[in-house]
Amino acid sequence: MTVALARLEPDDLVVDVGCGGGEAIREAAARVPEGKAIGVDPSAAMMRIARELSDSHAGRKRIEFVEGRAEKLPLPDASATVVVAINSLHHWENAAAGLAEVMRVLRPDGRLLVTDEEAEPDKFGHGDGDLTDPARVLAIIKDAGFVDVCFSKHTEGDVRMLAVTARKDVV
Ligand SMILES: C[S@@+](CC[C@H](N)C(=O)[O-])C[C@H]1O[C@@H](n2cnc3c(N)ncnc32)[C@H](O)[C@@H]1O
Numbered sequence: 001m002t003v004a005l006a007r008l009e010p011d012d013l014v015v016d017v018g019c020g021g022g023e024a025i026r027e028a029a030a031r032v033p034e035g036k037a038i039g040v041d042p043s044a045a046m047m048r049i050a051r052e053l054s055d056s057h058a059g060r061k062r063i064e065f066v067e068g069r070a071e072k073l074p075l076p077d078a079s080a081t082v083v084v085a086i087n088s089l090h091h092w093e094n095a096a097a098g099l100a101e102v103m104r105v106l107r108p109d110g111r112l113l114v115t116d117e118e119a120e121p122d123k124f125g126h127g128d129g130d131l132t133d134p135a136r137v138l139a140i141i142k143d144a145g146f147v148d149v150c151f152s153k154h155t156e157g158d159v160r161m162l163a164v165t166a167r168k169d170v171v
Contacts (some may be wrong), residue, residue, distance in 0.1 A: 134163025
């Protein structure tokens with residue numbers, strides 16, 4: 001659902017922060033035949049599983065997994081056109097620091113998409129921290145300097161998803 005919502009262009013360079021086993025990266029790689037899909041996760045075990053699961057993927061040459069955390073993304077400045085964080089933001093130790101890093105690695109006009117499965121009505125994530133509150137998620141993304149920050153809700157079958165889309169300004 002998140003990758004469909006991202007409306008990727010063929011040459012996008014997509015980064016998934018907190019990618020886990022890399023499902024969204026494999027989905028994204030199929031949609032960026034001239035681009036690249038990079039998954040970042042602090043769990044070495046997850047990165048190993050993600051690489052194994054991606055070995056036989058048709059787009060494996062466009063897929064990369066890098067161990068790292070949101071607060072110190074192992075990526076160069078202005079290197080990504082799209083960053084996604086799926087069921088991930090509320091796991092970050094420091095969301096503000098992570099969003100500053102997302103801002104750094106995005107190119108001007110690059111897009112951020114934060115999504116979480118809606119386990120409880122109108123709440124992000126499965127935890128009980130302040131990032132379960134959509135208003136708080138919108139606020140920290142705005143505070144990080146993103147523009148065009150929008151909240152939306154999506155349903156597919158039994159799955160309900162909350163999403164925030166945002167953009168890095170060109171100036
Ligand atoms: C619930 S899983 C979501 C995995 C995947 N995005 C998905 O939706 O299937 C949360 C992921 O966030 C990762 N994570 C935890 N702390 C993180 C941090 N500081 N920065 C980035 N990712 C982190 C975890 O290792 C885990 O893989």
